[in-house]
Amino acid sequence: MRRAGLVVAEGLEAMCDAVAVGVTTGEIDRIGRSVLERRGATSSFLGYGGEWGTPFPAVACISVNEELVHGIPGDRVLHDGDLVSIDFGAIIEGWHGDAARTVVVGEADPADAALIEATRAAMWAGARAMRDGGRVGDVSKAIDGYVKRLPVSYGTLREYTGHGIGSEMHMSPDVPNWYRPRPTPRLRAGMALAIEPMLTRGTHHTLELDDDWTVVSRDGSRGAHWENTVALTGDGVWVLTEPDGGATELGDLFGPLAD
Incomplete structure (x- = not known):
């Protein structure tokens, strides 16, 4: 999983570096494909969901502005200020x-930059809440608490939500980004979670487009x-999925298995 995570880190860095005015989301996806091929990896996303609906047609979900998650790459051209x-x-x-x-195309609106930083920091708050013997709810509470204190x-x-991950991309348990007092699964050494807060500048309400994948904010707010x-x-x-394994952000909590 560490090897797969490093491929993900490399691909994200290359794709984020390619974000610029005039570039299409399809061109960015092709950069991700080349990284997978070069590293001898396959895509977690390409063809996903075909057993119950429309298979996802790309190796990356690329969502712009009010598109929050699961955006399908294609001919959309990026413009200055796009999120x-x-x-x-x-x-x-x-x-x-x-x-x-x-990331932001070109110069960021200060409100968009603050949104990105809030989302990034909330993810790290969740990661720092992982403890052997703790609960999934501890992760949710840390994310939700951080966001609400802003x-x-x-x-x-x-x-x-976030999710368990390992021999499949989506596994139990679900990892909500908002907290409700209720019983949740225990955390144990050997577990891996995909922790992924998704925030908007408006409300949490969403809609799914007719392509069966792209999720947008109902109020048109950016995410x-x-x-x-x-x-x-x-x-x-x-x-x-961090090149340094999270050492910079985790401090004394950092506990790798290998170099």
Whole structure:
């Protein structure tokens, strides 16, 4: 999973670097495809969902502005100030890595920059809440608490959550980004979670478009998405989709299994 996570990190860096005025979302997706091919990995996303509906046709979900998640890459041209969320997954020898980043085309509106930072920091708050013997609800509470303490009010998506990950991309347990006092599964060393807050500058209400994939905000507000695959080891937390394993953000909680 660490190998898959590093492929995801490389692909996201390359795709985010390619975000620019005049570039299409399809061109960005092709960069992700080339990274997968170069590293001998396959896509977690391409063809996903075909057993129950329309299979996803790309290796990355690329969502722009009011598109929050699951955007399908294509001919859409990026413009200055667009908010672009890129979600990317890779498989190595049957094991998955999954992560997402949000960037701005050109110069960022300060409110968009604050939204991105809030989403990124909320993800790390969730990662720092992972403890052997703790609960999934501890992660949700940390994310929700961080967002609610901010001076700006954001909408936290409720229909879409983080998830367990390993030999499949989506596994139990679900990891909500908002907190409700209720029993949730125990966290144990050896578990891995995809922690992924999704915030909007408006409300949490969403709609799914007719393509069966793209999720947009019902009120037209812009959104951001930040995700990492986070493993719980016997020594702490290891972020498999960060090049440094999360050491910079986790401090004393950082507990990798390998170099």
